[in-house]
Amino acid sequence: QSVLTQPPSASGTPGQRVTISCSGSSSNIGRYSVAWYQQLPGTAPKLLIYGDDARPSGVPDRFSGSKSGTSASLAISGLLSEDEGDYYCATWDGSLTVVFGGGTKLTVL
Amino acid sequence: QVHLVESGGGVVQPGRSLRLSCAASRFSFSSYGMHWVRQAPGKGLEWVAVILYDGSNEHYADSVRGRFTISRDNSKSTLYLQMNSLRAEDTAVYYCAKGGGILGSRNWNDVAVLDPWGQGTLVTVSS
Numbered sequence: 138q139s140v141l142t143q144p145p146s147a148s149g150t151p152g153q154r155v156t157i158s159c160s161g162s163s164s165n166i167g168r169y170s171v172a173w174y175q176q177l178p179g180t181a182p183k184l185l186i187y188g189d190d191a192r193p194s195g196v197p198d199r200f201s202g203s204k205s206g207t208s209a210s211l212a213i214s215g216l217l218s219e220d221e222g223d224y225y226c227a228t229w230d231g232s233l234t235v236v237f238g239g240g241t242k243l244t245v246l
Numbered sequence: 247q248v249h250l251v252e253s254g255g256g257v258v259q260p261g262r263s264l265r266l267s268c269a270a271s272r273f274s275f276s277s278y279g280m281h282w283v284r285q286a287p288g289k290g291l292e293w294v295a296v297i298l299y300d301g302s303n304e305h306y307a308d309s310v311r312g313r314f315t316i317s318r319d320n321s322k323s324t325l326y327l328q329m330n331s332l333r334a335e336d337t338a339v340y341y342c343a344k345g346g347g348i349l350g351s352r353n354w355n356d357v358a359v360l361d362p363w364g365q366g367t368l369v370t371v372s373s
Binding site (some may be wrong): 139169170174176181182183186187188193196223225227228229233234235236237238239240 | 281283290291292293294296306307308322337341346357358359360361362363364365366
């Protein structure tokens with residue numbers, strides 16, 4: 138059971154906008170910044186969003202993050218087939234650990 | 247461009263030990279916190295441990311505390327994970343990752359940002 142809760146799956150057609158949610162508590166998302174990671178099939182995870190809504194250089198602006206209270210969201214607009222993979226939210230927790238969500242498998246139909 | 251290469255994985259019997267290494271290059275290794283994260287076959291990401299840039303502070307997941315030890319040798323730009331009393335449930339791909347923040351950061355909120363990640367090394371615990 139993951140500390141952060143994500144839906145196990147999400148889907149959309151090319152060009153659509155998809156949103157993935159991440160729910161936590163006052164000891165993690167409510168106090169610290171959220172990061173999102175993308176893991177494409179057979180590859181290592183890659184940082185997509187940090188500081189709740191900041192994009193590292195090289196990440197397309199189709200990806201955006203937001204946070205409100207103890208929940209965060211990742212939005213992907215203009216969905217592409219190459220976006221198909223697993224997405225994880227993560228943050229620091231008051232228990233002095235990094236906590237991850239269980240991951241959301243994104244399927245592009 | 248930051249480069250991280252893990253090594254040391256393999257097949258080990260339950261109860262035995264294994265040490266993983268992560269060779270870092272193309273950045274000031276001694277100035278950043280470093281993490282280990284694992285992923286069991288077909289499962290999600292599980293954070294394992296973190297160590298600050300100077301080795302002064304480290305934290306562990308409950309599942310490995312007391313069995314695993316994270317350490318670093320800044321003179322060799324290398325991160326380690328000593329894994330003792332291994333169990334079948336420790337079977338996973340182990341990734342090392344660079345922590346975020348400014349040089350010499352002790353801000354856990356920033357250090358907790360993992361970027362980039364190595365390619366991973368597979369550890370299989372089986373008799």
